[in-house]
Amino acid sequence: MNHSRTYMTKPVVAVDGGGTRCRLGLRQGGSDTAVELGSANVTTDFDAAIAEISRGLDLLSARSGIAMNELSGLPAYVGLAGVAGSAIAQRVAQALPFSHIRVEDDRPSALVGALGDQDGVVAHCGTGSFLAAQIDGDQRFAGGWGPVLGDPASAQWVGRRGLTVTLDAVDGIREGSALSRYFLDKLSGAAGIVDFASTARPVDFGALAPAVTAHAAEGDALASLVMIEAANGIAELLPVLGWKPGMAICLTGGIAPQYASYLPDEMQHCVTAPAGEPLSGALTLAQFFSKEIAHEHL
Template identity: 30%
Template sequence: MFLGVDGGGTKTAYALIDIAGRIRARHVGPSVSHLSEGFARATELLIGGIGTTLAKAACAPANVTFAFVGLPSYGEDSATTPAMDAMPSSLLDATRYRCGNDTVCSWAGSLGCKNGISVIAGTGSIAYGQYAGREARAGGWGEIIGDEGSAYWIAREGLNLFSRMSDGRTQRGPLYELVRARFGISIDLDLCARIYGESGSVRSVFAQFAVLVHEAAKAGDTQAAAIFERAARELVDCVAAVRRSLSIPSGTSIPVSHSGGVFNGAALTCDAFRSALEHANLGFEYRSPLYSPEFGAALYAAQLAGQPLDDTALNTLREQCSAA
């Protein structure tokens, strides 16, 4: 029995699978980010989510062979790493789980724990890859320093575009009226109160503005569409940086995939990302994601336990994921 936990900026997904690739339980709960919730509350939410998942499968914690717990911001503050490593310890045997950054879940799920690079673009953004036993990451610096190509970044760029449309610094496109209608404003500057107010300052709430930018792009707003093209190039820059850090030999093709809300159901983002990969001309092979990140975490748990799922089990898991 292998448990995977994919902790994100807005939600946490849990999956329990067995060695035959059968899904024994799934669960989705709130974010377990200690940055937004504090360690005590984040730990409580994580333990609750794991407990709910195991209860659905009538599985005792002692029956979990191994678990991988992907946590947002893991490895980004050395002082907090021991505390993050201890978060699942009140429920799981410390010798049978490992914590890591949630981007590992993206890589493990999208590429099935194989050599390659994966980008996660949700509230934040980061690229991570493994090759020949080496691992590397790029991006993931947070919304103030970076997180280019993330939902937060797209939202910020979209808000800036709205301000320029309002001022007359650029031509007004569909985004302008979409924002006014969605926020119910007749005076454009009233948007400031919505964004800088209490709810707008919440990182995950702010990032949801990216949906409006996407709607505008689909409605024919070329300036909004250009934001997604820039986002894709920024994400590919991270992929290229990971490739260099992994010391992948020149001329070697490497699989690249993705996960995260920016990509989910958004053909515009996927197409822009694939196009940017091709234009990079660095030997990237685009791959559609095989599994969602929580199942990637469970597969990685099996690998860490020295019991990777065989091809038959992997096919069983893919079939069940597709059916779900």
Template identity: 40%
Template sequence: MQLFLGIDGGGTGCRAAVADAAGVIRGRAAVGPANIASDPVGAAANIMAAAEAALAAAGGGVVVAAGLGLAGANAAGAPERLRAVLPWSRMAVVTDAITAVKGALGDGDGVVAALGTGSVFAVQRAGAIRQIGGRGLVLGDEASGAWIGRAMLTAALRAVDGFTAMTPLLAGLVDEMGGPDGVVAFSLRARPADFAALAPRVVESDDPAAVAVMDRAEADVAEAVAVLRGAQDLPVVFLGGLGTVFAQRMAGRFPIRAPAGTALHGALLLAREVA
């Protein structure tokens, strides 16, 4: 049987699926991490292990083409090094962000807003994908969970300093961290995930400071979506842990669709494209 292979590999795990010519998934498997920038040898081994397990689950077959969406694929030289050690002659290697977009949109044109610990936005037009944002918390990641948490701590210190009114939520954050100096100390050691851990209590709060931060976040999402849609009335798919929060807030501003599939579906679509 001729099969298409899809690989979705990231820092925590590597998933594989094989589908037949009709697009029906015949076998799946999941193994350990596959970041081709930080661990190219381990990633290649896990990719092969996942592929072989998925083929075995399908009862065997021949891989016609492979689509791989992998963390670290944007590192210079990493995709080329990987292709040299993998056996498939027809193969495409892209970042896992690209396969997430392809999976979310399928073949159709549209915009993806991915909002989790970080944030990234993309548009697909006639199969071509353009990505913006996703620059990390220091310079970007607007409206992400980390951005929301950090914005609340900034607001808390500005209230302490008398720039704005203190609110119950801000006072609670300052108190919890041991006062303003504790907030500063937290900020100096916090990774993005630590800031993002503050977001859940912000996104649904009616505290005035939380409302102000979420209004700014929504404006940033709207601006990114507007840049990507241009003059077209493209649908928007929200992904990530905060995706549903913004989808609910922004309903009616543009057509919002549920994701068509996962990043693994996107990898299978990629495999069909290169076949």
């Protein structure tokens, strides 16, 4: 997919929603207006996600001064975690008030936001995770299949894995550390960990990840093991997507930047700051969508 930098001047709306937060934006006249809310994963909780987006639209209307009936008439690009196929995309489109809407998963927004027009790869690790590549105008994606079937190196994976190695320490399989003692104290022992895990949502596991990254930064053996496992998984898959030495690597999402120092040296040298955030990518995709609509009506 080759994206031109020639943007339409017509206002557009975009939504970027994930397991931790949902951001909505309006781009008009070269400036952006944005609002931020809580989780919006349409697979985890469809009704709650739609309610959060709807609340965000009300806030966006109020902040921009554009009435809701006018806002809902603008071209809208919606990139959401949990959109795994056309059926749920159509369901989202029908649940929102827009007359011109394109609904996809949250991966294209993150890729375009991070890389702009340049070639490179993205390892996006928030509550969930996926890898993506943009090379010679083509895009490839891997992962993003949710916490049960995938999301390696995501915050929820790191939090959950931290609990697993803690239980290994309880069993004497691994040597205990400050991390295992922290989790055992925080969750009232092994039984408490099992009880917590039985009802924990991805965002609940993800909330434990900062403890793992902090302990790893202090050299904790168990925490470092978790971080190394996560980074190794990323390092193994990026070349499969087409990454070659010298090509940009963007680490996006809440936890991904923490992996930079755990990657192989040749990859560490290629880590590049993202050009923008997923919402900016979603707004760019909304502009391309607006251009398509305009061409259809010529």
